[in-house]
Amino acid sequence: MAACQVKRDKIKIHGKIKWFYTHAGSRHGFCDNCGAHMFWQNDNKPTISVTAGSLEDTKDLGVWHHIFTEEKGCYYEINPNEPQSEGYGDSNIQEGV
Numbered sequence: 717m718a719a720c721q722v723k724r725d726k727i728k729i730h731g732k733i734k735w736f737y738t739h740a741g742s743r744h745g746f747c748d749n750c751g752a753h754m755f756w757q758n759d760n761k762p763t764i765s766v767t768a769g770s771l772e773d774t775k776d777l778g779v780w781h782h783i784f785t786e787e788k789g790c791y792y793e794i795n796p797n798e799p800q801s802e803g804y805g806d807s808n809i810q811e812g813v
């Protein structure tokens with residue numbers, strides 16, 4: 717799943733979201749109207765991940781870092797020149813982007 721990560725204080729969420737905790741402090745947000753998976757966040761981090769497919773304007777999005785590559789489907793090909801990690805890795809948000 718493609719997602720982008722932003723600081724929570726830089727995002728405005730319009731509409732009702734249903735949140736479900738999957739682990740202590742880690743939750744996923746779904747559209748209350750259609751059930752689309754839209755967000756996830758760790759309450760202990762200042763960021764929120766937004767599913768790229770839920771965005772209307774994606775012209776400024778690009779690949780920055782592949783995570784959980786050890787669990788990727790065999791149908792995904794990752795450009796070896798792009799940063800990647802088997803787990804979360806160092807997926808800290810880029811400043812000024």
Ligand SMILES: [Zn+2]
Pocket residue numbers: 747748749750751752
């Ligand atoms: Zn929806």
